Amino acid sequence: MMRNKIFEHHIRYLNELFDFLRIPSVSADSAYRQEVMHAAEWLCGSLSSAGLDKAEIFSTDGFPVVYAEKIVDPMYPTVLIYGHYDVQPPDPLNLWISPPFQPEIRNGRIYARGACDDKGQLYMHIKAIELMLANKDLPCNVKCIFEGEEEIGSDNLGKFIHTNRERLKADVVLISDTSIFSNDTPTLTVGLRGLSYLEVEITGPNRDLHSGVYGGGVANPINVLCRMIASLHDDNHRITIPGFYNDVLSVSEEEKTMMNQLPFSLEEYKDQLGIEDVCGESGYNTIERTSVRPTLDVNGIWGGYTGEGAKTVLPSKAFAKISMRLVPNQSSEKITELFIKHFTSIAPSSVKVNIKPHHGGEPCLTPVESQEYRAAAHAFEEVWGKKPIPVRSGGSIPVVSLFEKILSLKTVLLGFGLDEDNIHSPNESFRIDNFLKGIETIIAFYHHYAELKKI
Ligand code: BES
Ligand code: MN
Ligand code: MN
Numbered sequence: 001m002m003r004n005k006i007f008e009h010h011i012r013y014l015n016e017l018f019d020f021l022r023i024p025s026v027s028a029d030s031a032y033r034q035e036v037m038h039a040a041e042w043l044c045g046s047l048s049s050a051g052l053d054k055a056e057i058f059s060t061d062g063f064p065v066v067y068a069e070k071i072v073d074p075m076y077p078t079v080l081i082y083g084h085y086d087v088q089p090p091d092p093l094n095l096w097i098s099p100p101f102q103p104e105i106r107n108g109r110i111y112a113r114g115a116c117d118d119k120g121q122l123y124m125h126i127k128a129i130e131l132m133l134a135n136k137d138l139p140c141n142v143k144c145i146f147e148g149e150e151e152i153g154s155d156n157l158g159k160f161i162h163t164n165r166e167r168l169k170a171d172v173v174l175i176s177d178t179s180i181f182s183n184d185t186p187t188l189t190v191g192l193r194g195l196s197y198l199e200v201e202i203t204g205p206n207r208d209l210h211s212g213v214y215g216g217g218v219a220n221p222i223n224v225l226c227r228m229i230a231s232l233h234d235d236n237h238r239i240t241i242p243g244f245y246n247d248v249l250s251v252s253e254e255e256k257t258m259m260n261q262l263p264f265s266l267e268e269y270k271d272q273l274g275i276e277d278v279c280g281e282s283g284y285n286t287i288e289r290t291s292v293r294p295t296l297d298v299n300g301i302w303g304g305y306t307g308e309g310a311k312t313v314l315p316s317k318a319f320a321k322i323s324m325r326l327v328p329n330q331s332s333e334k335i336t337e338l339f340i341k342h343f344t345s346i347a348p349s350s351v352k353v354n355i356k357p358h359h360g361g362e363p364c365l366t367p368v369e370s371q372e373y374r375a376a377a378h379a380f381e382e383v384w385g386k387k388p389i390p391v392r393s394g395g396s397i398p399v400v401s402l403f404e405k406i407l408s409l410k411t412v413l414l415g416f417g418l419d420e421d422n423i424h425s426p427n428e429s430f431r432i433d434n435f436l437k438g439i440e441t442i443i444a445f446y447h448h449y450a451e452l453k454k455i
Helices: 002-021 030-049 119-134 157-163 221-230 253-259 266-273 332-345 371-384 399-407 432-454
Strands: 053-058 065-070 078-084 104-106 109-111 141-147 172-175 187-192 194-203 295-303 317-326 352-361 389-392 411-413 429-431
Touching: 002 030, 002 109, 002 119, 002 432, 030 053, 030 065, 030 119, 030 141, 078 119, 078 399, 109 432, 119 141, 119 432, 141 157, 157 399, 172 399, 172 432, 187 371, 187 411, 194 221, 194 332, 221 295, 221 317, 253 389, 317 332, 332 352, 371 411, 371 432, 399 411, 429 432
Parallel strands: 078 141, 078 172, 172 411, 187 389
Antiparallel strands: 053 065, 065 141, 104 109, 109 429, 194 317, 194 352, 295 317
């Protein structure tokens, strides 16, 4: 049985994963450049050792793409595996119980930056393939494409996929970079939100000023920025950018019923987050607000004096990083344009506005009526004992729409994370049993998919 075989090797799997997690491959911060490159090399070596062929590092204008393949039989269906070896910055460091790049096991969980997002989940695939190869039981051809720029928007991946479209020919894409509702209620992600990310800069006077001598007479760019940001939502928490909702598709009653089947407890949700109440768009519940509705959030805001003590200063500049999550049929480029137009128009004449778009990604929806969905659902049922519920997730994975657009490929999102894994947060972790069950589910997917493709 596969479960026993996986268990037999699990100490080695964990040790190898720990080596991977020790490499601080933070793509957002140029101080870690060499480490991101190192992670690519490590991964390439790991693919070769697992028995894959043609493991190679392809450079791009950004961080490299790691590729490998195993063509077992040209008649077999081909599964294209995607994952990312870059991770989010680990800050704030002081909130980590154990250091982010010194993986540690506590309470059956692996604690490290990237444990779940996405090194741990990516590594399940390499071990699944290794095990099937060792058993001479790999029923599909596989091609792996692992990138190092997912957390910064996958800016160079479209070009790579386009240039290598022959090499990447496949029947389906398989990605483990999402989560399930809970181990008792497995879910299969069938939709992701898109993203528009921008940085805004508000400039007031040409230099920092004494806030007593000038205060009251000159626009304070931080005050102005706060007012501008506050005006982006109305009292119903709807976004006020003209045209923002124009392309939004409403969700069918049928899908609403389906998603509200989840045993979601608002009390537990609030408890876990330490909040007295939730907040969001009127007319929608928390599941809907975080999956099928578009949003706008400030991710960071700064300016003026933030050091110790007090300094009386009227700053020259204020900044904010703003993201908008998009839902199917909205276009990242269009929304970015609408934002820029609106944000510029609401600025008072006492300041100047400069907006720098960062990156974007398109939303996606994957069909539940497909062979690949059925294979994935079947695999879940077999390993987790329950039929998975199809759900849409609020996160974004820009590559999914690129695969669809450039290669006409559908994606299966076979993720095993949990909300309590704290991805992008201090003390990120991944349950060891989810890591091992994930390997088992992936192996089951290959078999069910190959079976369905035969007919
Ligand atoms: N793995 C996440 C996306 C995710 C997490 C989807 C949980 C569903 C459930 C991915 O690494 C991620 O964080 N993506 C970024 C987008 C990117 C363009 C910066 C995100 O969603 O913020
Ligand atoms: Mn991820
Ligand atoms: Mn992420």
